[in-house]
Amino acid sequence: MSILGTRVMRTEDPRLLTVGGTYVDDLRVPELAQAARATFVRTPVAHALIKGIDASAALAAPGVVAVLTAADMDDLPPPPPPPADGEVEAPPEGAPLPLMGPWAEPLLAVDRVRFAGEPVALVITDDSYQGEDAAELVSVDYEPLPAVIGFDTALSGESLLFPGTTSNVALTSGAPADPAMFDGCEAVVEHTIVNQRVAPVPMEGRAVAVAWENGKLTVWVSTQNAQITRFILAGALGLDPAAIRVVAPDVGGGFGAKIGADRDALIVAWAAKHIGRALRWVETRSENMLAMTHGRAQRQTVKIGGTRDGHILAYRLDIVQDTGAYPRMSGFLPFLTGLMATGPYAIPSVQAANRVVVTNTTPISAYRGAGRPEATAAIERAVDLFAAEIGKDPAEVRRINLVPPDQFPYHSPCGAVYDTGEYVAALDKVLEGAGYAELRAEQHRRRASGDVKQLGIGLASYVEITAADANAGETARVVVHDDGTATVYTGSSAHGQGHHTAFAMLVKSELGIPLESITVVHGDTDLIPAGVGTYASRSLQLGGTAVQKAAIDVKDKAREVAADMLEASAADLELDIDRGVWQVRGDPETSRTWAEVAEHAGSDGLAADVNFTDGQPTFPFGSHLAVVEVDTQTGKVRLLRHVTVDDAGTILNPLLVEGQRHGGIAQGAAQALLEEMVYDADGNPVTGTLVDYAIVTAAELPSFELLTSETPATINPLGAKGIGEAGTIGATPAVQNAVVDALSHLGIRHLDMPATPERVWSAIMQARESQ
Amino acid sequence: MKVTVTVNGSPVGAEVPDRTLLVHFIRDQAGLTATNVGCDTSSCGACTVLLDGRSVKSCTLLAAQADGRAVTTVEGLAEDGQLHRVQQAFHTEHGLQCGFCTPGMVMAAVSLLEENPAPTEEEVRTGLEGNICRCTGYHNIVKAVLAAASERQAQ
Incomplete structure (x- = not known):
């Protein structure tokens, strides 16, 4: 019997369970025996001009080897010359490349800071305790500028982040709205939804160790991509790639936020070469919360229309993507959201458009799903809004509109080609596995009896794109x-x-x-x-x-x-x-x-x-069903059950697939219920530590109910699609929809995430007042 | 100051700055790097070890506070090359992915089962609330702890 498809326990485990992994901070290699510690001085002010940096007190502190600022970076290749006509050429749509020209991101900050946590100087010390002390002694004179926080402030353009630009809108894409697309619809609903900013929080933060010996740079870095990191380093430092060795040792989680290498790692690599001493930088968690990229941060306006018997005819999605202080991914995330806008539904008329705005916040980049959870959240909320508008069961509306199995490969109006799928079967399996009819009956009983704890049932059907490149x-x-x-x-x-x-x-x-x-x-x-x-x-x-x-x-x-x-x-x-x-x-x-x-x-x-190369991406799909209980006196939401079908083609090892699904579901439920990276109006992070950021723990989650479905991919011999991101894509809207569903009898049609007790309680109070 | 801690049965003595945290003593003086630092607010539990048999977050204690006491880290858990039943259960139930939270999570689970040998799922979940894992969604961790508990009951 083939080993493929069987539950093989991991070969990685014994080492991780007995002596632990070897993460960057654990490396005890000879090249790093004399490594100094690097500690960043980061701006606490979100938007300011730098009027001066005084490192004299820090330089006199114990153990300090050097204090480096942008002024010391005179041994780097010059940046590319600005285009003659002043116009920035954006990368091709969908390319996750940083926007250059006036939007370009420096290494250490030059003259100006644009988000709290941006690196301003680097302190080199013999040990890490000395580094934290000395970094506090670096005195930076900031002249504050008005902070641009939030979608509307960014769009207003009253304060601009980048000299030489005329707007905070870095990119736009898509056709203007065409109201005629909703002609012939018997029911049309429109709503604005915020897909909030969240922090990836891999348990190991970012870390890098660097040795520069005999003309060769060796970089141990916590990354998802050693080869891409080498390419980035070569460009940033002006080195031949052959003179760089990048090693990814054990990496303590990534979730998209460790693709390639951030500017922080490049700065440390430069510094090691600049001062001629091996260096190690391991960020603190508070540093990680501010300076590792965040995810999501979209404001979406959905408009959906169709017939009263449940056929969806038209869907329009307008996205404002907050990209943070620097457009590191250009228009990639909202592009992917637009590509997957229709989800698993056969909708004849679809439009998606987006604007990418800069704000004085941590840059946004990939986070488990990277544009697809946002697409699914929008369409799944929209379908529920439409179902509520026409008074039909949301499961029924989904079933009517899902792409039927004889339509594959399915060419979506957004330009994606869905390879294989059994969307209706996935939905039916989840409904049956969860006992949908009984759940609705229980919900009805609780409503009839005026139970303080109301039940909510949320659905999400999804299709996503994996191996997009x-x-x-x-x-x-x-x-x-x-x-x-x-x-x-x-x-x-x-x-x-x-x-x-x-x-x-x-x-x-x-x-x-x-x-x-x-x-x-x-x-x-x-x-x-x-x-x-x-x-x-x-x-x-x-x-x-x-x-x-x-x-x-x-x-x-x-x-x-x-x-x-x-x-x-x-x-x-x-x-x-x-x-x-x-x-x-x-x-x-x-x-x-x-x-x-x-x-x-x-x-x-x-x-x-x-x-x-596969030559083309694959399109995993599935359905999630969440059951929540909402305490109508306190607003507290409890996730009681989460039942899913996640079909990622032929399964190589069920153990690994289940692990991927579990982790994604938890992160999705966490976004729906708990997690949000919050800034005040001045750009101060309000949730910048793990005390303030409501990261999900075991106590807030149930065990998950996973159902199996395998529809092989046809474009690779393994029949495999990707499973890593399905959980966040399906779970986030399923849980959000469940919360809204629990309150729908009060007339509530929508609640933004996260469904905190305060937000839920306030919505209940408001609904009761207006009844 | 001079600090001596018995780590996994062996005394480790070193002259360290007064403010040295226990986790750094373990990592740098005892040379045992399985115990990780995952936050700076005592929130994540990646640094969990046993101090005289009870779980503590070793980033939240000074090394000096452990002077003369006994610390057990995940490196000290297996006996004669045999995985501890909690380690074995994490392996069997796929209770770890990237491995970074794992040493602390395993030690927290060991301590939890010492205090409550037959916990319910709810008790395992609340008992591990101080240990954050970002990979597993906790599902298989909870399963592993319950499996280790029932194995102990069976013995």
């Missing part, structure tokens, strides 16, 4: 050694997902080499110069397929070698996968082990390199 592909190298073991080098990069287990399973399945004899290596550009890494739920479908193909190539080579050893025709040879030996077909007497074949093949004889 499938053309970039992924690399793999598989080598079988003459001791019979194998090594897999992957361009993909793990930070908790279980790549090592999954990729070893693929090799075992092809070659019959036991899991314990397979080593998976990732995240070292000296060993793996080419690769993309991990984001967009791309790892298995691209990286995994590359590993499988490389293993097959090795098998083909081994067949020739074994044929030579046995003086037989290659066509007569077989690999006994269970025993992991080569033999003449049906003749175990002739068996040759992998060790023998590899030895016969000679050095590097049994190795294969693959760069695999």
